[in-house]
Amino acid sequence: EADxxxxxxxxxxxxxxxxxxxxSQTMGHDKMYWYQQDPGxxxxxxxxxxxxxxxxxGDLSSESTVSxxxxxxxxxTLESARPSHTSQYLCASSGPKSGDDEKLFFGSGTQLSVL
Amino acid sequence: KNQVxxxxxxxxxxxxxxxxxxxxxxxxxxxxxxxxxxDTGRGPVSLTIMTFSENTKSNGRYTATLDADTxxxxxHITASQLSDSASxxxxxxxxxxxLGRLYFGRGTQLTVWP
Numbered sequence: 001e002a003d004x005x006x007x008x009x010x011x012x013x014x015x016x017x018x019x020x021x022x023x024s025q026t027m028g029h030d031k032m033y034w035y036q037q038d039p040g041x042x043x044x045x046x047x048x049x050x051x052x053x054x055x056x057x058g059d060l061s062s063e064s065t066v067s068x069x070x071x072x073x074x075x076x077t078l079e080s081a082r083p084s085h086t087s088q089y090l091c092a093s094s095g096p097k098s099g100d101d102e103k104l105f106f107g108s109g110t111q112l113s114v115l
Numbered sequence: 116k117n118q119v120x121x122x123x124x125x126x127x128x129x130x131x132x133x134x135x136x137x138x139x140x141x142x143x144x145x146x147x148x149x150x151x152x153x154d155t156g157r158g159p160v161s162l163t164i165m166t167f168s169e170n171t172k173s174n175g176r177y178t179a180t181l182d183a184d185t186x187x188x189x190x191h192i193t194a195s196q197l198s199d200s201a202s203x204x205x206x207x208x209x210x211x212x213x214l215g216r217l218y219f220g221r222g223t224q225l226t227v228w229p
Contacts, residue, residue: 042222043159106159111156
């Protein structure tokens, strides 16, 4: 079982609200990722980080932002939520300490619904 | 364009039966291919990894195969159980960057009925 945690599991909010999705891992992994997943579709990378103070945008354009102030913490923030942001958000991490640098360990996800 | 295509999109089988899921890819250069299992409401969990030199690898009742020449992989599940009901996702990594970019398939939704 992976030691990576996401909160909240479910979130229903109104349009225009600011939200932060939390992600923490206790495996000491350097690399962390945020993916967006819609039903029946592939995962899309929206942000990733190689380590502290390192963040990059992924393949899918996103209005969200991320920060990496501590190795174990990688929160994602939406300044003004819109219905188009409704989706499943998955956080993942990987690192050589797991014995395989590319194996992803996923959290259980946050299902976001914006009304 | 690098792509990963999975088939079938969905599959229903009876408990105890075997099944095979397919993954075709056009990713190049190729580094490795992973199969992940994603239970409903959970994040994906890695089942197995296949590198260029590996043809087959087993993990309990799961057996993955790889044909790097035809760029095809399969995941065979033997003696299915109700707990096998999940989405199975094929993920291919290239060597195009230090990170090793990942290409995700859309998954095969497997339902096992009692």
